[in-house]
Amino acid sequence: MKTIKKSFPVLGMSCAGCSARVDKTLNKQPGIISVSVNLAAAMATVEYNPEECTPEQLKEAVQKIGFDLIIEEKKETQKDMDEVRKSHYWSLKMRTLLAVVLSVPVSVIAMFFHDVPYALQIMAVLSAIVVFGLGNSFFVNAWKLLIKGGANMDTLVALSTGISYFFSLFNMVFPEYLLRHGITPHVYFEAASMIVAFILLGRTLEDRAKGNTADAIKKLMGLRPKKVTVMINGTEMETEIDRLMVGDTVVVKPGERIAVDGTVVTGESYVDESMLSGEPVAVLKEKGSKVFAGTINHKGSFRFVAEKVGSETVLAQIIKMVQEAQGSKAPVQKLVDRVAGIFVPVIISVALLSFVLWVTFDAESGLTHGFLAAVTVLVVACPCALGLATPTAIMVGIGKGAEMGILIKDADSLEIARKVDTVVLDKTGTITEGIPVATDWVWTDESEDLKSILCGLEKYSEHPLAMAVVHGLGVETAEITGFESITGMGVKGLYEGRTYIAGNRRLISSCGIVVPAEMEEKASLLSSQGKTVIWFADNERVYCLCAITDKMKDTSSGAIDRLQNMGIKVVMLTGDADAPARYMAEQSGVDEYKAEVTPQQKAEFVRLLRSQGNIVAMVGDGINDSAALAEADLSIAMGKGSDIAMDVAKVTIISSNLEKIADTISLSRHTVRTIRQNLFWAFIYNIIGVPVAAGALYPINGFLLNPMIASAAMAMSSVSVVTNSLRLRRFKNVSHSVN
Structure with missing residues (x-):
């Protein structure tokens, strides 16, 4: 069975509950092998059987639960997604700024000027603009999911701010209703507006930080030039890189970035391949050398034949691999997904329960305290931090590895x-090194003629060690006649009527040649060092021995x-x-x-x-x-x-x-430690925050958490998780014993 693995951008996800719901829905489709939905990257990586499933079916399934999947495969897709993200961030930033500007006066009036004429009406109007105008996306998203039978973080925000506003509006318009029941009517316009302002602020900071987690991919994508110079009928012409074909001859000038993969045909230069290997030393490129897209030419110029273009280049393969890796899930994420799947319904239940308990056990002010507790529970709960804890660290860690020349x-x-x-x-x-090289030469007669004869003999040999001798000599080769390869021993041939041989010690012995004692000693020493010894002689005497090794x-x-x-x-x-x-x-x-x-x-x-x-x-x-x-x-x-x-x-x-192996292990240790830190704080935040918000401390010390403080804490919890993950970008190539 041949399967297809693709990554699709997902629109509309805002918390771990969303990603868990998309994940569950996609996994239910026929022909699905595996699914990984990454909240931080807003991406779903799906492996499926094309005979049972199509991208169109996946898109339809996701749309049915209130989200969307971009399945169009076009070169502009990534650019379009970047534009969408930039536009979304700018819109979010503007809404946040306006929300803060309008919410601050509401809070100031509530604290210091609540007795001023029309104070309540002013707060109601300003709060309505913030909650239902600037925060309308919370209500729209919550409603879309509700009619599809789902709920997410937006549901909690919409419930808490909506209830706060309408309860306050009721108390402002009909204060006598609560007064008849002996309850002082309070308004919470400032809480409703500040909750929206804080959550928008948190999402703006989170959105900005999440964008930074994909920096490695952005850098890699930015390595490919948009235009390239090619030779057409002997003339240099500039063309769009997308028009470049396999077999085209590409001209690379000093300082230019290489556009595609190929082989050098003329010229030479040094090329910076650090984007591929992580190694800072430039590599010499001459005729026959391979060059790769994204690498930078230094001062020389050369031409090469394009062999791999578009998605076939090494750079494109690296980008694809890193994207798929960043979208994958660590084993610990399975636990988080299970928690996220039931998080919102559980929190709504806890909020209702806290309200009922307050009303039941506090006859005097249970309604007020119960209302505040329910709203605060809805606000303080944060599935976002849980959902971002693992994928952000994975994205940054794998991206950092790619920058270092380590593809995970x-x-x-x-x-x-x-x-x-x-x-x-x-x-x-x-x-x-994996390449045999001649390391030692011992001559009894080091003449240029003898070097040429040995070079000529070895040039005809097919043995892999022969080229090491030829490269080691670096001289013009003599014309050898009567060449003969002696299996398992070496080669022989004629030069000007005289027979010469090159091979192992057995070949020398079989020819009855006497070897000087000092050369025997030298050969034994070189052999003990793990080197292969090649002997060179004629029918009468040994002229040279050469030691070959694969250098460390x-x-x-x-x-x-x-x-x-x-x-x-x-x-x-x-x-x-x-x-x-x-x-x-x-x-x-x-x-x-x-x-x-x-x-x-x-x-x-x-x-x-x-x-x-x-x-x-x-x-x-x-x-x-x-x-x-x-x-x-x-x-x-x-x-x-x-x-x-x-x-x-x-x-x-x-x-x-x-060295990169140690770097890999060290990077892994740092990344997993970051994931653990993120999950610890995300879980602890909710484990402590929800009971405190419900009023668990009130019987002990009279403390009841303010909804505004809760909203600020909730917003910052997500930001802190992403920020902690971003610290991995500062990882250095130095190992530590971190477990």
Whole structure:
């Protein structure tokens, strides 16, 4: 069964109850595999079977419960959404400003000038403008949901402010009704207007902060230039990037940003790829080099052939991956969703119960106190903070990872990373560079002619080590005739009628060539260091030996030491022989190594570690190590550019820097700690706030929470949660033992 996974913007969500309702509705549709609704991003990520379900059906289902889904796939959609958000924020900001300007006089009159003629009428008019004019969205949204059988935060606000206003209006117009019952009529116009003002203020600050959680995506999207210079019939012409086709030749000038992925055909320059890898050092690009969209050219200029355009570029894939990851849910969010789903009905029930209890047990002022308690309970309850606690931290954490060159596939992976206690590293291409290089040369006769002959011999060889010799010599090659490859031993050929050989020690012995003792000693020393020794000779004597190795990356030793300081065991696995494996293990400082292991044995070893209770992260290239990666709790692929195995691993390190593994674990620990902090304060706020609002402290010390204070506290609870999450943007690449 082939499924489709897409993200759709959701309109109309204002609290955790909304996102929970949308989530529940989408999950009920036929053909749905998984759904993740992110309140902070206002996005629903849906995986579905296209044979049973269509985006149109999903849109219709969401509309039936009072929300909307944007399913149109066009390049302007993201731009349109940004415009909608900007317009909404500006409107919210203006309404908030007016609400505060009009609410302050109502509060001042209520406190100091309530005996002034027409004071009540002035308060009633100003309050009506604030509550039903500037706060009309609360009533509209609440009504839309009510007729669909739902309720959310807007329902609580509409109930509390509406009841406060109309109760006050009744007391102002018919004061004698309560007086006949021995009750002094009070008005709460200031409470109704200030509640709206505070909640609008909170939502404005929250909206602004929520916009900042998507900064990483905005930065990535801003990396693609709008126009590009192409070669058409030998002439440079500027064109829109959307018109660029695969196969076009693109001209890149100094300081320009590269538009699409491709391969350099002429020219050379250094390119800043930090947006991809997180590494600040510019990379040399010459003929045959790969270049990627979003990277910045330095002073040189070059031309390249476009190979991947539009949504196929590495940058576009990264943006898509980060968006999907930011929209995913951490396991802890399931509990929050369950709470959010019943939150509003429970709060309304608590408000009614508190009113009934006050009226029942306080004969003297139960009506007044009961009314205040019910309104305050409705105001103080805040599902928004609960709904924003996890997704905002996930969005900022995953976005921060992307800025650092760490692509985290989903929230599950981000949460698992903090628990890792064992990291298993593949050797080749992970600890080492993955490219054989000649490191040592020992000559008995170092002439240019002999170098050319050796270079000519190795140039014809198909062995992967041969190119290391050719690159290491860096000389013109001699014309070799009678070339012959000797399986498992080396190569031989003729130059000016004389036979020359290049290969291993067995080849030298088979030819009966006597090797000087000092060269034997040197070869043994180099072999003990895990290096492969290539001998070069003619039929009579040895001229040279060359040692080849896969060099350890400059950052590997420090990265492994850093992981160990974080309390993590590091194991190296390799298919190499024991001698080079042991040498690399000693040089890198790993805790344990295993040599001569097959891909299947790697997977079995990871399975064994997990069976012993370890939380294992497997680090490899994402393809050759796929079996072991699949067995690990956390799979991490190392790679660069288009070689990234994004679909294989849960985490992809775009650069080859092992330091990023420690960064990933450290970022995970910080993010999960932030989620815990957010959820703690969100739950504690409601656990303490609701009983206090209902009047739990009144019998003890006579304290009854003012609705205006409650509304300010409620508004700030959401803002504080988002602000706490935004602190993750300041995360530095320094590990801490945070659990």
